[in-house]
Amino acid sequence: MPVPELVRPAPPPTRPGLALPRPAAFACTGVLLGLFLVGSTTPSPMYALYQQRWHFSAIVLTEVFAVYAVAILAALLLFGSLSDHVGRRPVLLAAVVVEIVAMAALGFAPNVGWLFAGRVLQGLATGVATSAISGALLDFQPPGSNRGPLVNGVASGVGMAVGSVLAGALVQYAPGPTLTSYLVLIAAFALSLLGVLAMPEPVPHRRPLRDALRPQRPTVPAGRGRTFALLATTMLASWTVGGMFMSLGPSVAKGLVADAPYVVGGLTVAALAGVGGITQLVLSSWSGRRAVRVAAPLMIAGLAGVAASVLVGSAAVFFAAAVVLGVGWGLMFMGGFRMLTGLATPEHRAGTSAMIYVVAYLSASVPSVALGTVSTVFGLTAATLAFAITAAAFSLVAALATLGHR
Template sequence: MTTLDLPVAAGSRSRRVLGRRGSFWTAAAVAGISLWTSAAPTTSYPLYAKTWHLTPTATTAIFAVYPVVLVAFLLLFGQLSDFIGRRATMLYGVGAMLVGVLLFALAPSVAWVYAGRAFMGAGVGLALTPATAAAVEFSARGKADRAAPITTAATAAGLALATIVGGGLIEYAPAPLHLDFWVLLAVVAGVFAAVWAMPRHTKDEAQGRWRPRGVTVAKGIRLLYLAAALAVTAAYAFGSVFLALGAQIVRDLVGTGNIFVIGLLLAIFSVATGTTAIIGRRFPARRLVPLGAVLTIVDLGLLELAATAHSLPFFVATTAVGGTAYGLLFSGGLGLIGTHAPAHHRGATVSAVYLVAYILQGAAALALGVVATAAGLSTALLLGVTVIGTLALLVLAATFALTRKEVA
């Protein structure tokens, strides 16, 4: 029984319910605003540091609060949408995002920012998994494989809007600490309304009543899960360098203090990610993942070169190649797991992938901030290069093992 075959619940007749296509794009929009929300403070970090006299450790801690809370919610509620439905879980998540963004919009001190990041982490922890699963389930019949690239493109668009809109409003509009969050608040409210109009039921709901439980992965797909989790983790770890330290890298190593220019430069990463996801939808996920790992290793060398040479052209090349690698890894990783996970455990399986990725992203962001404070930005970048390079090699090993298993 599919999502659209289920009977309409009591009360649904009083509201307009989206069809399959509208629900698909609403799920993609939830993924997009999840990443916009997560990255919204990126261009604000230098301003927070200047206004409230924060160290790099404090600014990266603002970033790290988000994945720490998100991981806790994935552990507790990773399977929730398999039981109560994608729509209901997304409503809780987008509602929490609204609270988090509102706290940023009103924030008179860094304490409010920390609280806002906690609500953002809770919101994305609740919303991103069911959005990813719903994109698969609401895809046009026979076209479930397009869900991963569209979701990746949506998240890339969210990241790009975060840096471009945020950078432009901070640099040229009044109330630089707050206005960009008021704009985001309006966007999140609009997506909340769209989610409200989605069908109430989910496809192939799990049996029994929901209760907090550990995230599990079906035995038959564990090697597939490992390859997918490593791919998404490598992408997120690489992304954490740009999200947590990107504005500071541009300002300190490239030599510009214009927040809008910083936002545009960081957006190159997101544009490359989205473009790669759309082009890559024509190719099997098993080809995208190892290619992304190889490009990641190449880009780590470019990042070190850009930092050493203090070169804007090298940094632009780094963001473009890095965005391409991210798009291949993230889209390929979601593609591997999204279409092979059992439907009644899809939410839990996707949560397990995000769980590993966000744990490492939070740890990497916080570690980079501590090292940058104690030993300088160049040392922090060297640490990041080492960790991400190791992950890329593990991705190659996992995909090689998966290929050998399938051949055997």
């Protein structure tokens, strides 16, 4: 899932005399973010294959996804400001190394326990990296521009889409269906280490490490708790959809398409995340309120289409609905995050961002586990219908919650 960027003050000057100029460092940082998000969705097309191989239930499948989201949340809360203290480059180097270890654990996993371990390591690495990357994008972006936040959102959506499609194709056609994708990623991350080493370090003043390791307590802006709670339904709506599509979505698509089921599973995530990322790029000038107002009916229509597709057994209806849902998902996420961060006072931005992360990742993980339980007890069709009804209700509430917000 895409990670909201931290709101940061004006960047300090970078140190002169290093290999990469600022524009190249900005591009390298954006590519690195996309690479981490490619890795985040790579396991999605493999989940059905893992289920067949190790005979675990749908609830275990969704728990594998949930531990990844929880690990990202823990990393953001504990180490979200680490790069402000010790520098961007050391944090990114460490995150890339941990990500490589996680890819190896997933690629050579002999049982489902290794999947849990690999996804925890991957979540920790991704959480630490995206925090540092969001700061670096703001550090390296052209002065006076808004390219950092734009690249953050677009790279996240496109990265997740590329990861799921590439993994689906490799699982379907390459030898070693659960290994090849991870070997490709290990090589790509190893190559990215050279780019990180060549980046200038934009944090000139280092502070004690013990200050960086203090957890950031999530906070709601004083006197704005009710407004925050209402607007947080936008995160609930968008991240519930994202969590379901990345955990159970490929299994739903696999049941609708007989040929090339793993490629189809990858396309499921791509239809949502890729379309959502492109939507944010095209409509980046929209206000938060406008984005949410347009997003809600699109999400409800898309969810109705997803429900109809499993009832009639139509893959065409499912993917058409996923595209509509992707447009709504991208707008809901973009608009909700803009409005929620707009509530924060300058001195409480980090704490408010942390609270947004708590809502977002709980919204991605808890409903996914609940749907896994429903799928195990009542079947995948029942779980999909329950998901569509619940997410549509969240979307409606999110739209109503923005009526009085300015």
